[in-house]
Amino acid sequence: MTVLPQRDRGDAIRTVLRFTFHKWASERRLAWTIALSITLATLADVFVPFFAGRLVDAVARGEMAREAALTEGLWALASMAALGLVFLACRHFAWTAVVPMTLRIMRRVAEGAFGRVQRFSTDWHANSFSGSVVRQITRGMWALDLLHDTLLLALLPSMVVLLGTVTLLAVQWPIMGLVMAIGAIAYVGMTVMLSMRYIAPASRVSNRMDTRVGGVLADALACNAVVKAFGAERREDVRLSGALGDWTRETHRTWMRHTWSGSAQILVLWIVRVSIAGVALALWWQGQASAGDLTYVLTTYFVMHGYLREVGMHVNNLQKAVNEMEELVDLHDVGAQIADAPGAPPLRVTGGEIRFDRVSFHYAGHGTPLYDGLDVTIRAGERVGLVGHSGSGKSTFVKLVQRLHDVSGGEIRIDGQTVADVTQESLRRQIAIVPQESILFHRSLRDNIAYGRPEATTGEIERAAALAHAAEFVERLPQGYDTMVGERGVKLSGGERQRVALARAFLADAPILILDEATSALDSESERLIQEAMERLMVGRTALVIAHRLSTVRALDRILVFERGRVVEEGPHDALMRRPGGVYRRLAERQGEPSLLRDAG
Structure with missing residues (x-):
């Protein structure tokens, strides 16, 4: 758990009060009015005992100056009544005014x-x-x-x-x-x-x-x-x-x-x-x-x-x-760990080319950098698989494309624009992601599918669901697209969650697509449907596909094989399988799938 810095007592009070007074600045006039009103109400309360004493003195005069005493007593009583009204009015105003000010702040x-x-x-x-x-x-x-x-x-x-x-x-x-x-x-x-x-x-x-x-x-x-x-x-x-x-x-x-x-x-x-x-x-x-x-x-x-x-x-x-x-x-x-550069423009994607130019990256707490001078170019519209052992650097590759981390050295560019120089919001809007574990909001299926494009029409949502093979199960539900999916989507099966995530990516219609083990841990029927939807989704887009099961990347244009932060092999599936002793071929042989081994030379 993140541990926030602990302040000493005096510093804590000063810091919190400074924070509070800064927030009051947006309500400066009302805050001063409240302070003045409560001060007037309190001063009225302070003067009441003085006139109470004058009232007692008037009564204590006895029979000798009865009329003068009555006049003085009435004057003291009237003063107390007037002060009471001032107290009530000013206090009521102060308490009434502090409510909207506090709620707004x-x-x-x-x-x-x-x-x-x-x-x-x-x-x-x-x-x-x-x-x-x-x-x-x-x-x-x-x-x-x-x-x-x-x-x-x-x-x-x-x-x-x-x-x-x-x-x-x-x-x-x-x-x-x-x-x-x-x-x-x-x-x-x-x-x-x-x-x-x-x-x-x-x-x-x-x-x-x-x-x-x-x-x-x-x-x-x-x-x-x-x-x-x-x-x-x-x-x-x-x-x-x-x-x-x-x-x-x-x-x-x-x-x-x-x-x-x-x-x-x-x-x-x-x-x-x-x-x-x-x-x-x-x-x-x-x-x-x-x-x-x-x-x-x-x-x-x-x-x-x-x-x-x-x-x-x-x-x-x-x-x-x-x-x-x-x-x-x-x-x-807490300062922003990853901040937009001042005046950063939005990303403009014309083709979707991704270029890693001598990129270095070092995870905090790790003794050695993961990437050291990594050079990779992914052409616009190219479908590229990223494979390798766990910890080899393939997941970090796509995280850096999204700028979930900043590089230690070098540059990552999309269509010639450095990702660190554009706004993060515009960058991530140009990237659709289907993660390994699709996390859904505890909202309706309609809201989850339309999350990337909340302004989408019902027809567009339904078309995206159909392309992702999600419409088949959604239409069987009693409430259809208005069905609440539960926290993190627990009311749906794994395959159904993945199809909703694919529908979300279809609807987002982003030029760059990331598929992170999107078919792992699914039954064969769900995997077939999702694989078909993925193939449709990749058409006309620059696609990065992270895969442990190599059968999911064999039809891609190119495969990058990662090992300890380096791309040790690259090429299409057939060419990599013909390399005796190659890393990719060894991975395929360990998985033992006949469809992969038939391609070996």
């Missing part, structure tokens, strides 16, 4: 991550669990929702309350403002420290375990046919149990750290509460505060206490969102 982030992963190299995908990657994207997408709520609708108003209350109290009673400030700073500092240094490391590990569980589940479910074939359900249960055991252990550690952190935060809040009440009582005793002032101070503290208590949760949520977005951001930071 979540959608763009998910589309961007999917688009990047789709374009990562085949090596990257070969070293990654698809289930884990899906979990990284979806978990990170939802973490973005939590991050938006935490930053804009939770931490921002909490900071406004802390600054506002400390300022208001300090103006009237400096000692009260100092005590409130020390308590708030101690609480927030402790909360941040616990979150970053105590909870975050455990949370990061538990997230990795969560990703691993997703990968184990996806791996077993995707290969369920193999699991059933070997009666290995119990073995896969044990494998998942092991992954879940690691996840349980690490998640328990994370949750317990949250619990201890919460208890420490509550303890500090109680210390602050008692300190504030004590200072307020002392101010009243010294005649520096009235009953209304005490009400104001205590109500202000209760408001701040609510926000302070939630600051701990918000900081934990911030750290949780950062941990859960970290892998998504790491995906975003």
